[in-house]
Amino acid sequence: MNMQVNAVMAPPAPKSLEGMQLPIVMMRDIMIKSMFRTNMTIVSDIARVICLPIPVTQELIEIARSQRLIETIGMLSPNSAGELSYQLTDAGKARALEALTQSEYYGAMPVPMAVYAEQVKRQSIRNLQMTRDRLTSAMGHLILPPKLIGELGPAISAGRSILMYGPPGNGKSSISNGIRDALGDKIYVPRAVEYAGQVITVYDPIVHSAAEEDLDDPNAIRRTSGKFDTRYVKCERPTVITGGELSLDMLNLVYNPVARTYQAPLQLKATGGVFIVDDLGRQEDPPQKLVNRWIVPLEENRDILALQSGEKFEVPFDTLVIFSTNFHPNEIFDQAALRRIFYKIKIDGPNKQDFLKIFAMIAKKKGMPLDEASLVHLLKNKYPTIENTYANYQPGFLIDQIISICEFEGLHYHMTPELVDRAWANLFVKDEVIVK
Structure with a gap:
């Protein structure tokens, strides 16, 4: 069983505040909000919460100290390995509360959208080269004709879009899951990304399966500092599966007006992996309308999202989209839409x-x-x-x-x-x- 997998290049840990490409005020506010919410006082704990190396966190603390938002309160205990302990001043608490009214987000420092786009290229699903042996092994629990494997393999390697159609009950969903299992390698998913000063959370434990060796623990910063940027989580390539419940609204940014925070839509969470639209034709929105929403992403490898202000911006689109339907394609799509879907594969019943x-x-x-x-x-x-x-x-x-x-x-x-x-x-x- 062979599959050519180019090892994904890990995002390097930031070496300085200057290299972060984020506004200093934004980073400072996220740190003091995190201190306010978690009561962390020693540098290694603060660094773990905001997912930055200790030296970079110390730089940020020094800036906040110079602005009298943080003060030193000495050594915490002999167990603190000689680290200084810090606390928010009254001015720091006031600033944290003010910043929380603007956005409740705290914790991991976000990754700028442009920086994340570069990581997406490094770990693109189109870098994978699928082999017949690998795909056959992943589909081992299914009885499939050899011809079907021959049609699926090039489609997966292309990493574009696949329409599977045919009568119900013949394993279209199982084949989709087999494709997911065949991918095999791991990528880096940002906990959050930043665009125009707005934070968008991306990592979702329901969608993303964190690699066991990289799960957070109290000593994570000490163990992995410099290994890779801990603002990312090393994960299996993600798979998002939707069915009849899918609506066009679910493909927009999710805004929480109370917390004033954004959550990534489903297709952004699926970046680097697979997005499966099962039972196409059972959704409230017509299939033609749903596919029209995917035209730009499928053709140009980029998606367009909008903030609450109405400002639109680009995000990378690097996803293998699998549409699965029990209808004949000509019943639910026009020819223009069908042209946008690169591979059409009929899944028939067995002989x-x-x-x-x-x-x-x-x-x-x-x-x-x-x-x-x-x-x-x-x-x-x-x-x-x-x-x-x-x-x-x-x-x-x-x-x-x-x-x-x-x-x-x-x-x-x-x-x-x-x-x-x-x-x-x-x-x-x-x-x-x-x-x-």
């Missing part, structure tokens, strides 16, 4: 041979012995009633039904034609008129 492979694999996994008479009954008597239309979800559904019946009746797991009939009855609902 009889693959259906039997899936059935046998799931039965073995669930401890259900196969029975030839029951399988013959299923294929000869039941499937002709639905024109031999096989779907990937059906084996698991039928086997789970039989297991439930066996457990209820106090029987050991086994198959019979009668049990197949009882399971089949729950696979479809008969068309009939209900008399009210």
Whole structure:
């Protein structure tokens, strides 16, 4: 199993305040707000909270001291390794409260948008080179025709956009998850970014899986200082999965008017990873409208967001977008929209041979012995009633039904034609008129 992965270059830790490319007043205010909210007093603790190296944090403390916002209160204890202890002066507390009315944000110092854009290039999803072995291994739990792997591989390597379509229940969602698993490497996600003095939080523990070795702990600054910029979190490539709940509003900056803070929209959180739009066509917004929203990002690798003031600005767009739908593309898109989606891949149901492979694999996994008479009954008597239309979800559904019946009746797991009939009855609902 081989996949060419260029090691992602880590963002270097800032060496000075000047190299931060952020306004001094903004950095000072975030630090004193953090001190006010967390009651941290020694430099190493303050540095850990604002995610800066200790020397840079000390520079910031000295600026605040010169402005009489912070004062030294001596050594904290023998355990403080000789570090000085600091506290906010009355003027510092007043300034912290004033700054909190402007924005409740405190903690990790943000990364300027332009600096973040450079890191996005260094860890672009388009730098990955997928191989057949790697993709096949990630899809190992699925029975897929070799042709399909051959279509998916180049699409993933291109890192552009994929439309998967076909009848429901044939693994489009599972294939999307397999693509995510095949990516394999790690990138650096900023805790927050800055644009025009506004802070936008990006890192989201629900979306981003932090690499275990880089999780924060009380000694993180001492252990990793200089290793990489701790304003970032080293993570698995992110995956955002949305379905029928997706709306155009969810692709805008999320503004909290009480805290006066911004949160990144879903597609910005997915930068460097995969954005999956499942069940396209089930959303309140029409599919055409949703895809129109993606035209600029898909073609130009940049997205446009807007602040509360109405000011618009660019953010990097480096995401593999996967649209998945049960509709035929021509039903929900015009040709102009289809041109913007680089790869269109039909996901069909299995043929009889693959259906039997899936059935046998799931039965073995669930401890259900196969029975030839029951399988013959299923294929000869039941499937002709639905024109031999096989779907990937059906084996698991039928086997789970039989297991439930066996457990209820106090029987050991086994198959019979009668049990197949009882399971089949729950696979479809008969068309009939209900008399009210």
